[in-house]
Amino acid sequence: MDPVSNLLAAYKIPIGLWGKAFFTFLTDNFNAIFRGFSNGLNLLLDGLVDGLLLLPPVVVVALVAALAWYLQRSRALAIGVALGLLFIINQGLWKQTVETLVLVVAAAAASMAIGVPLGIWAAHKPKVYRIMLPVLDLMQTLPTFVYLIPVLTLFGLGNAPGLIVTIIFVIPTAVRLTHLGVTSVPTAIIEAGQAFGATKRQLLWKVELPAALPTIMAGLTQCIMLSLSMVVFAALIGAGGLGTEINRALGSRKIDLGLEAGLAIVVLAIVLDRMTRIGVGGKK
Amino acid sequence: MNVAVDFKNVDIVFGADTTTSLAMLDKGATRAEILEKTGNVLGCAGANLTINEGEISVLMGLSGSGKSTLLRAVNRLNIVSRGQVMVKDGDKMVDVVSCDEATLRRLRQHQVAMVFQQFGLLPWRTVEENVGLGLELAGMPDPERKEKVGKQLDLVNLTPWAKKYAHELSGGMQQRVGLARAFATEAPILLMDEPFSALDPLIRTKLQDELLQLQKTLKKTIIFVSHDLEEALKIGNTITIMEGGRIVQSGPPEDIVLRPANDYVRDFIANVNPLSVLTAWNVMRDRRDLEDAGEGWLWLDRRKTTRFKIDAQGLVAAAERNGQPAVWVSVDDIDKSADETSHVFWAKPGTSLKLVMLAMHRSQTSPVALFDDQSRFVGAIGIRDVLSAVLRR
Numbered sequence: 001m002d003p004v005s006n007l008l009a010a011y012k013i014p015i016g017l018w019g020k021a022f023f024t025f026l027t028d029n030f031n032a033i034f035r036g037f038s039n040g041l042n043l044l045l046d047g048l049v050d051g052l053l054l055l056p057p058v059v060v061v062a063l064v065a066a067l068a069w070y071l072q073r074s075r076a077l078a079i080g081v082a083l084g085l086l087f088i089i090n091q092g093l094w095k096q097t098v099e100t101l102v103l104v105v106a107a108a109a110a111s112m113a114i115g116v117p118l119g120i121w122a123a124h125k126p127k128v129y130r131i132m133l134p135v136l137d138l139m140q141t142l143p144t145f146v147y148l149i150p151v152l153t154l155f156g157l158g159n160a161p162g163l164i165v166t167i168i169f170v171i172p173t174a175v176r177l178t179h180l181g182v183t184s185v186p187t188a189i190i191e192a193g194q195a196f197g198a199t200k201r202q203l204l205w206k207v208e209l210p211a212a213l214p215t216i217m218a219g220l221t222q223c224i225m226l227s228l229s230m231v232v233f234a235a236l237i238g239a240g241g242l243g244t245e246i247n248r249a250l251g252s253r254k255i256d257l258g259l260e261a262g263l264a265i266v267v268l269a270i271v272l273d274r275m276t277r278i279g280v281g282g283k284k
Numbered sequence: 285m286n287v288a289v290d291f292k293n294v295d296i297v298f299g300a301d302t303t304t305s306l307a308m309l310d311k312g313a314t315r316a317e318i319l320e321k322t323g324n325v326l327g328c329a330g331a332n333l334t335i336n337e338g339e340i341s342v343l344m345g346l347s348g349s350g351k352s353t354l355l356r357a358v359n360r361l362n363i364v365s366r367g368q369v370m371v372k373d374g375d376k377m378v379d380v381v382s383c384d385e386a387t388l389r390r391l392r393q394h395q396v397a398m399v400f401q402q403f404g405l406l407p408w409r410t411v412e413e414n415v416g417l418g419l420e421l422a423g424m425p426d427p428e429r430k431e432k433v434g435k436q437l438d439l440v441n442l443t444p445w446a447k448k449y450a451h452e453l454s455g456g457m458q459q460r461v462g463l464a465r466a467f468a469t470e471a472p473i474l475l476m477d478e479p480f481s482a483l484d485p486l487i488r489t490k491l492q493d494e495l496l497q498l499q500k501t502l503k504k505t506i507i508f509v510s511h512d513l514e515e516a517l518k519i520g521n522t523i524t525i526m527e528g529g530r531i532v533q534s535g536p537p538e539d540i541v542l543r544p545a546n547d548y549v550r551d552f553i554a555n556v557n558p559l560s561v562l563t564a565w566n567v568m569r570d571r572r573d574l575e576d577a578g579e580g581w582l583w584l585d586r587r588k589t590t591r592f593k594i595d596a597q598g599l600v601a602a603a604e605r606n607g608q609p610a611v612w613v614s615v616d617d618i619d620k621s622a623d624e625t626s627h628v629f630w631a632k633p634g635t636s637l638k639l640v641m642l643a644m645h646r647s648q649t650s651p652v653a654l655f656d657d658q659s660r661f662v663g664a665i666g667i668r669d670v671l672s673a674v675l676r677r
Contacts, residue, residue: 186402188400188402188403188404189404189405189406191361191400191404192398192400192404192405192406192417193417193421194361194392195359195361195392195396195397195398195400195404195475196392196393196397196398196417196418196421196465196469197388197389197390197391197392197393197394197418197421197422198421199389199421202421206417206420206421207406210406210408211406211407211408213408
């Protein structure tokens with residue numbers, strides 16, 4: 001190597017060590033808090049899964065189909081949803097699917113609950129968005145395996161750490177799409193609100209959010225899809241569900257099991273996407 | 285007359301730090317110089333304008349002349365850098381520039397309503413929900429609001445469309461919704477920012493007529509921004525012409541047409557048909573300027589074809605045309621009289637120039653006399669007066 005590169009290599013910046021020290025500090029001092037949080041979350045998720053499994057599968061299928069009809073007023077969709085879920089029962093993957101469903105819905109809901117307010121904040125304060133942007137990029141592009149390790153050490157194994165890594169990956173989408181939605185509200189209608197004496201809060205609830213709703217709903221659909229794409233990774237740190245089956249299929253080279261679990265994920269994805277999609281033109 | 289809105293030395297500069305720009309402005313810097321030095325855009329400079337209650341005041345100018353900028357200062361959609369904008373609030377005047385947020389909101393909810401060029405309707409709301417926006421923001425309870433909205437929809441003939449979404453309507457219909465929304469708050473002051481510019485000409489004319497019709501009963505104070513002089517002349521009681529952020533001339537429509545203050549205004553009115561604004565009053569020669577024909581007689585025209593004998597009360601006692609006795613006939617009866625050389629037509633000061641010209645035509649170029657409401661002789665119009673007014677010489 002050339003001398004400059006040698007010199008540079010000789011004084012390596014110990015980023016890895018700093019990071020490690022930071023996480024060691026966290027585990028040494030706040031272990032109880034992290035574990036407590038993790039246990040609570042696990043209890044909640046497992047409770048939800050057990051609750052859903054308590055009901056006969058066909059009843060759950062009927063409920064989901066009814067919900068699909070309620071959301072979209074489409075008989076075809078309700079029938080499609082029911083058929084898809086019956087196929088999953090047929091494949092013997094019902095339990096795993098329920099576990100994945102709970103994880104995905106929880107992750108998407110939490111991401112929206114955190115991401116939408118952040119997106120609104122960023123839309124109102126361009127400076128905040130400038131600071132937020134690199135953090136969002138980091139969250140989306142840092143390879144998932146990299147933060148599986150610290151999450152594992154902090155939160156242990158189980159559904160809770162699975163949920164947390166999924167949320168980390170998904171939140172940026174919620175933030176970005178909310179930001180996009182709120183910043184692209186036409187000035188004309190914002191000014192109309194202001195000109196008729198809206199307070200900041202009224203402007204948000206009566207003008208900005210309704211106008212941004214189609215984009216925010218697109219964000220919700222995206223969040224669900226991205227959460228689904230994370231189930232295989234979440235399974236690596238102990239989250240149950242279809243991801244576990246796929247990892248097992250990979251480990252034992254079982255093409256049939258991989259295909260079945262993979263198709264179940266696809267069915268789940270299509271069902272959730274069609275149920276949460278907002279009608280063309282932004283109206284139902 | 286009561287003042288509704290009063291602009292006092294209003295300067296508007298867009299940009300972060302306005303102190304340098306304002307200092308430059310005081311030293312007489314132009315808009316271009318300020319932009320180059322500070323990056324700030326001068327929106328409006330030294331604007332002084334008083335708008336009386338019940339009048340339609342039109343702000344005119346090319347794009348970038350600062351007309352919208354000035355209008356939007358009235359409800360603080362634009363921040364005024366310096367100066368005052370006094371707005372009538374009940375029985376007192378409030379300075380919009382310096383008032384607190386709560387006062388501003390109250391003014392926006394109850395005193396000043398606005399109509400936008402691009403309508404500014406909320407597309408996810410129905411027509412009636414849009415019309416009720418101002419009332420809803422002011423916290424009016426549902427039943428009361430529904431009733432008021434219903435009344436407004438009736439006023440602009442929108443009732444059949446009440447349940448439609450705003451975007452399902454045509455442009456003209458949408459702007460009717462915009463008008464109804466502004467009327468619904470019952471604010472006495474109405475800001476209209478090129479409200480009809482986005483509409484096709486036929487609909488535009490129709491809405492102008494409707495606005496004038498409504499104004500007869502509602503008697504709002506309307507500040508109307510337009511770049512269309514025909515529109516301004518049609519609806520304005522006063523017209524204010526702006527150029528490069530400054531007011532160059534303000535006055536009644538015929539003043540602008542007859543006495544343009546500079547070349548900019550002259551260019552502006554170059555294509556205006558003077559017949560659509562001028563009245564007999566604008567072109568007549570005052571009786572004191574008429575040539576004496578002796579023994580109480582006055583020559584009505586320079587060619588000395590027609591003369592009147594005026595009595596002590598200022599009434600016409602006798603008329604003579606081409607040396608023969610003549611009769612004086614009102615221009616309102618023009619269709620009843622045949623082409624006769626023994627007729628002299630008379631008009632009122634408010635009679636349109638068009639009708640005066642028709643009278644001249646019918647009477648074979650005789651001058652037209654002007655009488656006031658008590659039938660007193662006030663002046664006369666000869667053919668040269670008409671020609672010079674039309675040609676603006």
